[in-house]
Amino acid sequence: MAEDRRGRAAGTEAAAEAPVADVRADEARLRGFRISGASVHAALANEIGQRIVRGDYPPGTTLPNEQKWSQTFDVSRSAVREAIKMLMAKNLLVSRPKVGSRVEPRDRWNLLDRDVLGWYASAPDRLKFLRTVQEFRYIIEPEATALAATRRSEEQMAEITQACTEMGTARFLSERTEADTRFHVAILRASGNELLVPLGVLIESTLDNLFGFITREVNDLKYAQELHEDIEKCIRLQRPEAARKAVRRLLANTDEIIGRAASR
Amino acid sequence: MAEDRRGRAAGTEAAAEAPVADVRADEARLRGFRISGASVHAALANEIGQRIVRGDYPPGTTLPNEQKWSQTFDVSRSAVREAIKMLMAKNLLVSRPKVGSRVEPRDRWNLLDRDVLGWYASAPDRLKFLRTVQEFRYIIEPEATALAATRRSEEQMAEITQACTEMGTARFLSERTEADTRFHVAILRASGNELLVPLGVLIESTLDNLFGFITREVNDLKYAQELHEDIEKCIRLQRPEAARKAVRRLLANTDEIIGRAASR
DNA sequence: ATTATCAGATTTGTCTGACAATATCTTGAC
DNA sequence: GTCAAGATATTGTCAGACAAATCTGATAAT
Numbered sequence: 088m089a090e091d092r093r094g095r096a097a098g099t100e101a102a103a104e105a106p107v108a109d110v111r112a113d114e115a116r117l118r119g120f121r122i123s124g125a126s127v128h129a130a131l132a133n134e135i136g137q138r139i140v141r142g143d144y145p146p147g148t149t150l151p152n153e154q155k156w157s158q159t160f161d162v163s164r165s166a167v168r169e170a171i172k173m174l175m176a177k178n179l180l181v182s183r184p185k186v187g188s189r190v191e192p193r194d195r196w197n198l199l200d201r202d203v204l205g206w207y208a209s210a211p212d213r214l215k216f217l218r219t220v221q222e223f224r225y226i227i228e229p230e231a232t233a234l235a236a237t238r239r240s241e242e243q244m245a246e247i248t249q250a251c252t253e254m255g256t257a258r259f260l261s262e263r264t265e266a267d268t269r270f271h272v273a274i275l276r277a278s279g280n281e282l283l284v285p286l287g288v289l290i291e292s293t294l295d296n297l298f299g300f301i302t303r304e305v306n307d308l309k310y311a312q313e314l315h316e317d318i319e320k321c322i323r324l325q326r327p328e329a330a331r332k333a334v335r336r337l338l339a340n341t342d343e344i345i346g347r348a349a350s351r
Numbered sequence: 352m353a354e355d356r357r358g359r360a361a362g363t364e365a366a367a368e369a370p371v372a373d374v375r376a377d378e379a380r381l382r383g384f385r386i387s388g389a390s391v392h393a394a395l396a397n398e399i400g401q402r403i404v405r406g407d408y409p410p411g412t413t414l415p416n417e418q419k420w421s422q423t424f425d426v427s428r429s430a431v432r433e434a435i436k437m438l439m440a441k442n443l444l445v446s447r448p449k450v451g452s453r454v455e456p457r458d459r460w461n462l463l464d465r466d467v468l469g470w471y472a473s474a475p476d477r478l479k480f481l482r483t484v485q486e487f488r489y490i491i492e493p494e495a496t497a498l499a500a501t502r503r504s505e506e507q508m509a510e511i512t513q514a515c516t517e518m519g520t521a522r523f524l525s526e527r528t529e530a531d532t533r534f535h536v537a538i539l540r541a542s543g544n545e546l547l548v549p550l551g552v553l554i555e556s557t558l559d560n561l562f563g564f565i566t567r568e569v570n571d572l573k574y575a576q577e578l579h580e581d582i583e584k585c586i587r588l589q590r591p592e593a594a595r596k597a598v599r600r601l602l603a604n605t606d607e608i609i610g611r612a613a614s615r
Numbered sequence: 616a617t618t619a620t621c622a623g624a625t626t627t628g629t630c631t632g633a634c635a636a637t638a639t640c641t642t643g644a645c
Numbered sequence: 646g647t648c649a650a651g652a653t654a655t656t657g658t659c660a661g662a663c664a665a666a667t668c669t670g671a672t673a674a675t
Contacts, residue, residue, distance in 0.1 A: 126627090126628065126629090127628075127629070128436065128628080128629090132440075152654085152655060152656080153655075153656070154655085162629080162630085163629060163630045163631070164630085164631085165429060165432075165628090165629065165630070165631090166628085166629065166630085168429075168433060168656085168657090169432060169433060169436045169628095169629095170436075171656095172392065172433045172434075172436045172437050172440075173436050173437065173439065173440035174440070175437065176396075176436070176437035176438070176440035176441055176464075176466075177440055177441075177464075178464075178465070182655090182656065182657095183637080183638075183655085183656070184635095184636060184637040184638065184654090184655055184656040184657065185636090185637055185638040185639060185653085185654060185655045185656070186637090186638060186639075186654095186655075186656085187654090187655060187656075188655095188656085193545070194540060194545075194548045194551075196549070197461070197463075197464055197465075197549055198545060198546055198548070198549045199461075199463050199546065199549050199550075200440075200461055200464070201442070201461075202440075219544055219545060219546055220546065222544055223544060223546045223547070226490065226491060226494040226495070227490060227491075230490045231490070276458060280483055280486055280487060281457075281458075281462060281483060282462055282463065282483055282484065282487045282553070283487070283490075284458045284462070285460070285461055285462045285463050286463075289546070390656090390657065390658090391657075391658070392657080392658090416625085416626060416627080417626075417627070418626085426658080426659085427658060427659045427660070428659090428660085428661095429657090429658065429659070429660090430657085430658065430659080432627085432628090433657095433658095435627095446626090446627065446628095447626085447627070447666075447667080448625090448626055448627040448628065448665065448666040448667065449624090449625055449626045449627070449665090449666055449667040449668060450625095450626075450627085450666090450667070450668075451625090451626060451627075452626095452627085
């Protein structure tokens, strides 16, 4: 039901023979994304972005040209172009006339972008990724929380407190994870430094990745909840130094969970 | 000259009369960007993005529709769409059929993106921006440098050293600033944590903004150079704690320069 | 009176086909 | 061998059409 679409441009001739199976698979993958509600260009950006981050097209190489993509996925060139523009906006590639779209060196990628981080997180070695994020959190979160302890407004405090209690009363793990994320992001917002807020994607990514690991021990959840409440209390009482330490304890706990997952 | 832009919700007919002059001005501005080498969609993304960050279209409001942009700037709808897709990729807006493109809340913006940061930096209050970035650097750079001191490879060390010496021998301020940026970014790379690298844009932004302030005192440059060399030495000798302190001294010096500029 | 359903209108989404601009590569002249 | 001019491939830009989604308001049913 999908193969009949291929009718359009059998192209010149060469590409038509060999990659038939591949093309089928590509289409299937794209359809798979599309039915998940996204538009064509979004699904394309997702697919191509994932391939780049995954390493299918290493930095410095040029991607297939627009017409090729358009044939491969049986979509219009406009859709391909819009997808590529999105990836350009994330610094994954640059494109110039006649030369095509070249993958940028990794250290230019906008790794702290939600999508890019998502593609990056789905890389083969998740544990390594998690450890990198955790190291980053060790740098950011204690200081951000200390700032929050001194600068938070009452509204911000209320958000933090609410997220914390909702973590405790959540009845599903998904619900709890959502509140957990909200808790940490609220702290970043309360830090009073706008530049810290975008780093919330890192926390989101960590917790989403961790999602598969936890659930096991009830005691773990209980202890983690205590650690969160400690942090909430430090911010409420405006104790920056204590807040720093409380956050470090929580991160250490998270590290431990990751470590246990790694040794399984 | 900003209040007349507010023609938006004038709705169906009112908007047609008044903004004739504006349209001219808009076109002129766009041409101005275009002759600076960029493509149409890039120039458009720049213009619209800047307007959003500047606050012309506050979060939650709906932008003019695609046809309106296309008329205003006398470009094709495709170009507008590609520009908007770029801004979507930076989380500045979301667009849905029939409802239009809505500006996202500020805390969803990808503030650590190079372009967004650039637009943000050109806001009315540069000093405030600089102070925010500096606070962020205080959090990140000492730790990143400490990590670099323990983990740097020989190649990475060479890069750092080279950038440092080139800072010293630079004959133009622009050259020096470039080497300065390269120095700090090399340290981030050497930290061994990939997530730190994208934060280089912050340093780049700071130094670019500072560009207008310095030059004055030769002694300042000399002292700053010493501070950089201290950092280089700490990394070379693998002294993380000393590196942390050296970076804090440099940041304090930068703060002082900013403070002096502020009081003028 | 409130809710449910449907028709119409508006805006983005997608496709198509054409031509322009640009950079690379090739060919030819010197 | 070097340099210049042209061929060529690829993105950039444009115009116009239709599809899909969703908001609005009107009408009908409970």
